Amino acid sequence: MVQPYKHEPFTDFSVEANKEAFLKGLKIVESYLGQDYPLVIGGERITTEDKIVSINPANKDEVIGRVSKANKELAEQAMQVADKTFQDWRKSKPEVRADILFRAAAIVRRRKHEFSALLVKEGGKPWNEADADTAEAIDFMEYYGRQMLALKDGVPVNSRPNEYNRYNYIPLGVGVVISPWNFLFAIMAGTTVAAMVTGNTVLLKPASSTPVVAYKFLEVLEEAGLPPGVINFIPGSGKEVGDYLVDHPKTRFISFTGSKEVGLRIYERAAKVHPGQKWLKRVIAEMGGKDTIVVDKEADLELAAQSIVASAFGFSGQKCSACSRAVIVEDVYDEVLNRVVELTKKLTVGNTTNNEFFMGPVIDQAAYNKIMEYIEIGKGEGRLMAGGEGDDSTGYFIQPTIFADLAPDARLMQEEIFGPVVAFAKAKDFDEALEIANNTEYGLTGAVLTNNRAHIEKAREDFHVGNLYFNRGCTGAIVGYQPFGGFNMSGTDSKAGGPDYLVLHMQGKTTSEML
Numbered sequence: 001m002v003q004p005y006k007h008e009p010f011t012d013f014s015v016e017a018n019k020e021a022f023l024k025g026l027k028i029v030e031s032y033l034g035q036d037y038p039l040v041i042g043g044e045r046i047t048t049e050d051k052i053v054s055i056n057p058a059n060k061d062e063v064i065g066r067v068s069k070a071n072k073e074l075a076e077q078a079m080q081v082a083d084k085t086f087q088d089w090r091k092s093k094p095e096v097r098a099d100i101l102f103r104a105a106a107i108v109r110r111r112k113h114e115f116s117a118l119l120v121k122e123g124g125k126p127w128n129e130a131d132a133d134t135a136e137a138i139d140f141m142e143y144y145g146r147q148m149l150a151l152k153d154g155v156p157v158n159s160r161p162n163e164y165n166r167y168n169y170i171p172l173g174v175g176v177v178i179s180p181w182n183f184l185f186a187i188m189a190g191t192t193v194a195a196m197v198t199g200n201t202v203l204l205k206p207a208s209s210t211p212v213v214a215y216k217f218l219e220v221l222e223e224a225g226l227p228p229g230v231i232n233f234i235p236g237s238g239k240e241v242g243d244y245l246v247d248h249p250k251t252r253f254i255s256f257t258g259s260k261e262v263g264l265r266i267y268e269r270a271a272k273v274h275p276g277q278k279w280l281k282r283v284i285a286e287m288g289g290k291d292t293i294v295v296d297k298e299a300d301l302e303l304a305a306q307s308i309v310a311s312a313f314g315f316s317g318q319k320c321s322a323c324s325r326a327v328i329v330e331d332v333y334d335e336v337l338n339r340v341v342e343l344t345k346k347l348t349v350g351n352t353t354n355n356e357f358f359m360g361p362v363i364d365q366a367a368y369n370k371i372m373e374y375i376e377i378g379k380g381e382g383r384l385m386a387g388g389e390g391d392d393s394t395g396y397f398i399q400p401t402i403f404a405d406l407a408p409d410a411r412l413m414q415e416e417i418f419g420p421v422v423a424f425a426k427a428k429d430f431d432e433a434l435e436i437a438n439n440t441e442y443g444l445t446g447a448v449l450t451n452n453r454a455h456i457e458k459a460r461e462d463f464h465v466g467n468l469y470f471n472r473g474c475t476g477a478i479v480g481y482q483p484f485g486g487f488n489m490s491g492t493d494s495k496a497g498g499p500d501y502l503v504l505h506m507q508g509k510t511t512s513e514m515l
Contacts, residue, residue: 005142007478008109008135011116013127013355022127025113026353029121037067037215039074039235042081043228046074052235054212057124057361058351058395064122065212070236072244075203078232082174082201083250085229090171090199094152097197101145103224104193105138111220112138115185115213122210123184124360124395126352129315132476133186137217139479140190140497147502148197162515169506171199172282173252176245178238178266179214180257181207181363182318188214190479190496191255191284192231193221198505200252202231203245207258209363211235238262246270249277253505255284260416260442260489263287284504286484287491288320288416289444291474292437294459296430296450297331303471304449305339311447311473312422313347313400316362320490321445321467321475325413326424327433333426337385337404340424344386344400351395361396362419368396371419374412378403381410382423408436416442430455438464443487447474466493 011018038045048068056062070078108115112134119130154168175195179188188206195202206214218233234241246254246269256266263285270281293311295304311323328336352360362368372390378401379388387401400420406413412423413436427433430450437446446465450456456470466486467477477484483498485491494504 003146005139005146005480007480008138008142010128010135011112011131019355022113022117022355025117026120028114029117033065033121034063035065037065037212039068039070040215040218040233041074041078042085042232043222048074052208052211054122054210056121056395057363058353058397060395062121065215067211067215067235070234070241072240075234075236075241075244078203078234079174079245079248079250081229082203082232085227086171086173086201089201089227089230092199094148094197094199097199098145098148100221100224100226101141101193101197104220105141105145107220107223108134108138108141115216118213118216119185120352122212123181124352124363125315126357126360127355133183136183136186136479137189140186141193143480143497144190144194144197144502147499151502151506157510163512164515165510165512168509168511169198169503170509171506173200174203174250175200175253175255175505176203176205176251178242178254178256178258179204179206181209182315182320184210184213185217187257187496189217191257192217194502195253195255195505196226196231198502200505201229204231204233205241205245206235208235208237243269247272247274249274251281252279253282253284257286258288260287263491282504283492284494285491286320286486286494286496287489288418289442289486289490290325290414290416290440291321291323291442291445291465292325292327293323293447293449293474294430294433294437294463295326295328295332295336296433296448296452296455297329298452298455299332299449300451300471301332301336301339304336305343307447307449307473308336308340308422309343309347311475313344313359313420314475316359316398317420317422318362318367318418319475321477323447323474324417324422325437326422327427327436328424329430329433330426330428333424337424341385341402344402347400349397349399359400359420362398364396365392367419368392368398371398371417371421374415374417374419374421375401378412378421378423381412382406387420408439414440430458434459434462438462441489444490445469445474445486447472464488466490466495
């Protein structure tokens with residue numbers, strides 16, 4: 001019997017000892033800032049002239065690291081290594097693969113504050129958000145290790161007299177993992193180890209904004225006993241390396257987390273069969289959202305306001321699950337809006353190396369420019385209630401921003417901004433609030449705050465999102481507790497941290513023996 005796993009606890013930074021431990025983690029990270037990092041192909045360290053420079057988004061002068069950049073030739077080399085390694089790795093015992101994850105989880109747990117401090121520096125995360133990111137990475141390793149042990153003997157099927165039937169899962173092959181910058185540790189680690197523990201080999205192309213944490217994670221896996229060539233570290237350009245590997249005839253599956261635009265491009269390219277390709281490529285995609293918190297007139301209005309603020313502005317709104325739309329029934333609209341504005345104006349923004357700030361920077365100049373453009377659009381579409389300003393002189397800082405009185409079809413209500421901007425819309429009743437909540441092309445997360453049981457049940461049936469929360473915010477899914485993934489243009493509803501996620505990285509094989 002595989003023991004269930006309870007998720008990694010979050011750190012309470014009001015405890016002085018925990019605060020001191022985190023500051024020590026920051027010191028460790030500061031001791032290795034600015035170093036050069038190689039590619040890793042088949043266990044071999046390869047240095048290139050061309051580098052991806054990772055900087056601290058809160059302090060543009062601080063270089064986190066310079067990471068060697070793969071090109072097509074090196075991507076091809078990595079593919080050949082991964083393809084060759086797969087022939088042995090696919091026959092490795094699931095217990096061995098799971099044990100690597102359990103040991104890696106233990107190593108990260110011992111270095112938890114160091115990894116979280118690296119997320120503060122490389123991703124601009126506040127301490128609590130960084131701590132939750134690291135905890136989630138640990139959870140993914142523990143959970144997927146246990147899931148693999150549960151799946152290793154397959155699923156029982158019926159047999160008949162003189163006939164013995166088995167149904168087992170076997171690995172797919174070489175997977176290309178393209179991970180995002182927002183959960184730079186958790187999602188990068190989760191997507192990588194899900195592919196590895198199921199017996200596949202991996203080409204890991206982390207986000208160009210945050211490659212250093214990915215390299216540090218590969219070092220942990222190597223320390224835990226991962227053989228060379230199973231996971232190959234090849235950061236590089238999406239257009240050069242990403243497209244090349246998505247198109248490659250030996251690529252068996254692509255696991256992608258990122259924007260809708262890039263996800264659709266991958267989905268389309270992966271559908272084309274290239275010379276020498278013997279399979280239809282599988283795509284596992286998580287592509288973003290336009291997530292709504294609905295507040296009913298029969299709701300705890302203080303809880304509603306707190307939930308909107310935390311979900312809209314946690315990690316500067318840079319979560320695919322972030323609340324970017326608040327739809328409030330008109331009876332309580334002004335009260336909820338005014339309270340959200342009041343709470344938002346108390347939020348602090350700054351360099352999150354200092355734990356006094358609630359919100360840090362956005363990830364880079366391109367993100368800053370895009371969000372500021374949306375704020376200008378918002379000024380023409382609604383009423384600016386808070387924020388609206390940015391400062392990119394030292395880092396990429398944008399004040400938490402609220403627009404009121406948006407029409408349901410306004411751009412701010414329809415397009416993913418991926419920043420600290422929330423749009424408020426008024427609904428005449430609960431039914432109209434649900435209609436507005438459903439009127440986007442996305443379907444990732446949503447939340448409903450109400451004490452009306454009939455409305456809860458109606459939303460459970462009719463609010464079309466992959467993760468729906470009642471009487472809480474719409475961010476913060478925990479591995480094994482709230483399997484995460486969405487509908488429509490939010491992706492393939494591949495529920496990360498859920499009971500059927502690993503199966504997406506395998507294929508079922510039936511064997512039948514006459515006795």
